[in-house]
């Protein structure tokens with residue numbers, strides 16, 4: 629089964645604002661990063677199995693400039709300046725992705741501003757890439 633996305637508005641939000649004034653977001657809103665550094669959204673996620681895992685960040689960026697974010701997993705860098713290019717409109721939502729190795733169990737995945745304003749962040753979807761273990765009876 630496809631896991632439901634982790635909504636940014638339900639994550640820990642530091643120096644960001646939960647807003648809902650642009651349509652097309654999932655859940656009840658999205659996070660508008662408020663400052664250009666030290667702002668972050670931290671998701672607590674559950675990895676269902678170990679191995680390479682795709683992190684899909686759903687976002688909108690109505691400007692033509694990149695709005696990169698630094699991605700860490702449990703405090704360790706997973707992506708430096710992950711690109712969040714313009715989506716054409718604040719109501720057009722796309723996905724920026726990085727694949728990282730996870731152990732199974734809980735992890736803290738943080739998306740932080742990297743010196744420029746961030747995108748509007750809607751959600752995170754966590755998808756293991758490796759084959760599933762054989763089901764236990």
Ligand code: GCU
Pocket residue numbers: 650660661718745746747748
């Ligand atoms: C606009 C837009 C906001 C967005 C902001 C920005 O004000 O309405 O949702 O966050 O631009 O540039 O970050």
